[in-house]
Every structure is written in structure tokens, then in C-alpha cells.
Amino acid sequence: MDGVVFISGPVHPVTFQLLEEAGLRTKKWKEDRRPSQEEVIENCQEACALISLVRDKLDAFFFKSCPQLRAISNYAVGFENIDLSEANRRRIPIGYTPEVLSNSTAELTIALLLACSRNILSANQAIRRGEWTHFDPMKHLGTDLSGKTLGIFGMGRIGSLVAKKARLGFDMEIIYNSRNRNEEVEDRLGAAYVSWEDLLESSDFLSAHCPITERTAGIFNKQTFQRMKSTAFFINAARGGIHVEEDLIQALNQREIAGSGLDVTNPEPMRSDNPLLSMSNVVVTPHIGSATMETRKKMGEICAHNIIQGLSGKPMIHTINP
């Protein structure tokens, strides 16, 4: 196999190793910043394949500018950055990396749940300010997860793993609303399918695990936060665009909800002077849901195999093309 694969950002070294073992040459984006679309296009000119990140916009203009690309794999499960109909029209196979990152993302979600429920951030900040002067049994009081209701919006691969960990590990009651019913979580975990309104009104913790689509963009907004319990926490480890940030800030300021754990923001990256960062009841992490060594390695393996298969005219390991 011959040809150059452009890799538009930092990925696990196994990705390069596998591509090179297959005889491909690799070219990587070396700068510690996001390349512009122009730069990705320029770097793709000598390439027959691309490994892209969700930050890269692969729209009709991109495909028109890189007609020689024969295979693309996104180093992600999400693919809202890719104009799929244009890729299909040009018969370019598009790979992605589902499944391998579900567990890491679900674990990060549980970390956000616990950080919110037990005031981990504010308690840690208090120590740093020198405020741990004596044991005070009435300080930093949080709330148990056990017995509380976890509402899950989007019961797919990641949502159902969060449900499992929360039910079996923390004894939470699970309710959910999703595009499709998930009988497995209903049977195995006793999860109850509820209406969107019920989900908002009954959840003690409401965690979003849906892709961003026309239907879900901005679905968590002023009206929806107002319907939530004032003691509830909003968790988002899916996509920042599904909540309206100024409405979330307002809901937190007006104490319409108790707090929030966010691994994704809108826009990304979040500026360091964002008001959410000065709220002690808000925990923000920089889109690290799938960021474990094990998962990044598996994502690299899948991307490399996707490209090798795609260039050989064989089905990719995981593809989003129909």
C-alpha cells in the first residue's frame, strides 16, 4: 500500500505505527493549535487519506478542495463536523470510533455527578485558600447519589453505560427519554421511559448523552431549566451546543437549578473569564470524556484500520456511510 495520510492533530502513537506498518506514509499537524480549514486543505493536497478531529470542518468546500482523498476517519464518535451527504455523493468512506470510548465517557460522567453531589471543587478550593482550620461537621455538605433519580437524555451506547454504573454502583433510580426505547436498560436496570416533561421535572441529576442534531441543539434552555427541580444538577458530557449557555448561567444565578457539571461548552474552548468558572457549584472539564490512555489507543487503532480498509476498497471497521 502506498500514499500519504494526513493526521490533523495529536493522536495516539499507535495510529502512526499501524499506518506505517501497512506501507503508508504519515504526515501530522505539528503545531499546538487548531489548524484552520485552509491549513487542513493545504496539508491534504499530497494525501490520499485523512484522520480528522471533530474540530475540523469537512464541508462541501473541503471535499471540493480535496478531490484526491479516498478515505477519511474521524478520531471521535461524533461526526457533526462532516458533511455526510457530500461524502456519500463523492463515495468517500468515512470512519469513526464508536463503542471504544463509551466506558471512559460514562466514567467521566460519573466523576462529574460525584463532583457536583459532593462539592469536590469548592471543598478543594477552600483548602487551597487556607480555610481548613478545623474539622467542621456542617461544612461542605453535599447530597447522596443513592436513592436519587438520575434522568438520562439519550439512552444510546454512552447513556446506557452511565445508567448501569449509576444503578449498580450507586443505587440510583434511572428514568430516561430518548429517540428510541432501550428495552435492555428497562429490563436489566428497571429504568423507566418517561416523557421529556417528566424527565425535566423528576430528575435530581439530569445527564445529556445525545448527539447534536437539529432537534437537540439548544434543547436545554431557559424554559427547560425552569422546569427542573431547584435542587437538581445538569450534567453535559455530550455536546456544548445542546445547552444554551446564557440560559444555563441565568438558571444558576437565579437558583433555578442547584449546579452543573460540564465536560463540553459552547463555544469550545471556553474562555477563562467565563462566569461559569467563578461559580462554586459548577465543575467544568475541557472535553475530556474519552481522554484515557487506553481509549485514545483504541481510537487510534480503529482510525488506522479504517483508513487501511478504506484505501483497500474494503468495509471500514466502523463507518458512518450508509
Ligand code: DGY
Ligand atoms: C467524540 O468522540 O465525539 C468526542 O467528543 C471527542 O471528539
